Amino acid sequence: MKILIDGIEIEAQFGETILEVARRTGIHIPTLCYHEAFGGQGSCRFCMVEVTKNGSSRIVASCTYPVNDGIEVKTSTPQIDKIRRNIAMLLYKRAPNSLFMQTLYKEHLCTENNLVEDPHEKCILCRLCVNACATMGASAISTVMRGTDKRVATPYDDASAVCIGCAACAEVCPTGCIEVQEDNNIRRIWNQDFTLVACEECGKNFATREQLAYIMDKSKQDAPATELRFCENCRRKVLARKLETFNG
Amino acid sequence: METDALITNESEELDAIINKYPGEKRYIMAIMHDLSRHFNYLPRPALEATARHAGVPFSQVYSMATFYKAFSLVPRGKVHFKVCDGTTCHIKGSQIIIDEIYSRLNIKPGETTADLQFSLETVNCIGACALAPALLANGKVHPRLNAAGVRQVIAEYGGPEYGKKE
Numbered sequence: 001m002k003i004l005i006d007g008i009e010i011e012a013q014f015g016e017t018i019l020e021v022a023r024r025t026g027i028h029i030p031t032l033c034y035h036e037a038f039g040g041q042g043s044c045r046f047c048m049v050e051v052t053k054n055g056s057s058r059i060v061a062s063c064t065y066p067v068n069d070g071i072e073v074k075t076s077t078p079q080i081d082k083i084r085r086n087i088a089m090l091l092y093k094r095a096p097n098s099l100f101m102q103t104l105y106k107e108h109l110c111t112e113n114n115l116v117e118d119p120h121e122k123c124i125l126c127r128l129c130v131n132a133c134a135t136m137g138a139s140a141i142s143t144v145m146r147g148t149d150k151r152v153a154t155p156y157d158d159a160s161a162v163c164i165g166c167a168a169c170a171e172v173c174p175t176g177c178i179e180v181q182e183d184n185n186i187r188r189i190w191n192q193d194f195t196l197v198a199c200e201e202c203g204k205n206f207a208t209r210e211q212l213a214y215i216m217d218k219s220k221q222d223a224p225a226t227e228l229r230f231c232e233n234c235r236r237k238v239l240a241r242k243l244e245t246f247n248g
Numbered sequence: 249m250e251t252d253a254l255i256t257n258e259s260e261e262l263d264a265i266i267n268k269y270p271g272e273k274r275y276i277m278a279i280m281h282d283l284s285r286h287f288n289y290l291p292r293p294a295l296e297a298t299a300r301h302a303g304v305p306f307s308q309v310y311s312m313a314t315f316y317k318a319f320s321l322v323p324r325g326k327v328h329f330k331v332c333d334g335t336t337c338h339i340k341g342s343q344i345i346i347d348e349i350y351s352r353l354n355i356k357p358g359e360t361t362a363d364l365q366f367s368l369e370t371v372n373c374i375g376a377c378a379l380a381p382a383l384l385a386n387g388k389v390h391p392r393l394n395a396a397g398v399r400q401v402i403a404e405y406g407g408p409e410y411g412k413k414e
């Protein structure tokens with residue numbers, strides 16, 4: 001099917017979302033709670049676009065809206081810009097300690113107001129970290145409480161028995177809210193210490209012991225395979241070397 | 249926390265409650281309701297057992313348990329006070345009730361006395377505005393209370409001298 005995004009005609013497939021089509025065409029739609037690994041959540045509403053079909057238009061979240069034939073999408077109109085400005089303002093007021101939100105607040109030319117700020121807060125509750133943890137298979141963190149008290153945490157804020165210290169949560173966090181401290185070969189995350197394992201080739205710390213044990217358990221290996229002894233870069237080198245001798 | 253450790257007898261009761269339900273995600277709420285009714289709150293081992301039984305991550309069960317106001321994660325007292333703090337009760341002096349309970353029992357909303365006799369929470373409206381300010385003690389309505397009335401209610405549930413020792 002053919003759809004129009006900002007006046008450009010694009011061939012789209014059934015089942016794709018507007019955001020996916022726009023991203024692969026190189027049209028920028030700003031997002032906060034979206035990550036290509038988990039798909040759209042539609043919770044931050046930052047990716048709102050205007051969709052016109054048969055003469056009537058509506059504002060939708062592009063990350064969850066499936067394309068359909070003949071739609072015309074506008075990614076930036078005065079109305080949408082206003083919505084984004086409002087979201088940027090409200091989320092900044094929620095998480096003013098985040099550098100990312102401070103930048104967003106300035107970029108969207110938000111006007112001053114007297115909403116109360118929590119000067120320490122960095123989290124915008126996009127849930128990307130919770131999704132990342134579930135996808136990794138640990139599900140050590142979740143959102144707890146509700147309403148204004150809602151936050152992301154491990155059960156009872158204790159060290160979690162299932163956390164593998166992979167720091168995927170910190171990796172996907174858009175606002176840099178999740179703290180990971182690394183001191184020599186110790187990584188501290190979610191009130192828990194993990195021992196880091198060094199790459200046998202270059203000596204760089206690349207994973208936690210628990211993370212490797214988890215992978216071994218999942219893939220039913222007894223001893224660490226080649227992939228688990230080297231960091232990502234060295235893994236490629238080692239495999240390439242293997243292929244060399246294989247050919248020779 | 250000491251209260252989190254269940255004695256043997258309790259862990260059997262716990263298993264009995266949980267095993268009434270099939271080990272599926274959709275029964276978590278029902279299990280938690282039963283547990284809450286039995287223990288008067290949701291002890292940590294009970295939540296962990298629920299997660300194991302339903303085959304979902306503990307974090308998810310904890311998330312659900314903290315989401316609903318009907319569940320408490322700290323032990324509630326034998327006598328659970330609900331002070332109505334809806335608009336009418338608020339204007340008619342629900343704060344006086346809360347203050348009097350605090351001065352008698354030394355508990356604030358959300359807290360429980362050390363001997364697990366009394367606990368207190370505020371609720372938004374119990375639909376008894378004509379009886380404002382009202383207090384629910386284990387579901388029983390005590391209407392139009394003032395400080396003296398609160399002392400009377402406390403005496404009714406724990407003896408007239410209750411709270412003076414502390």
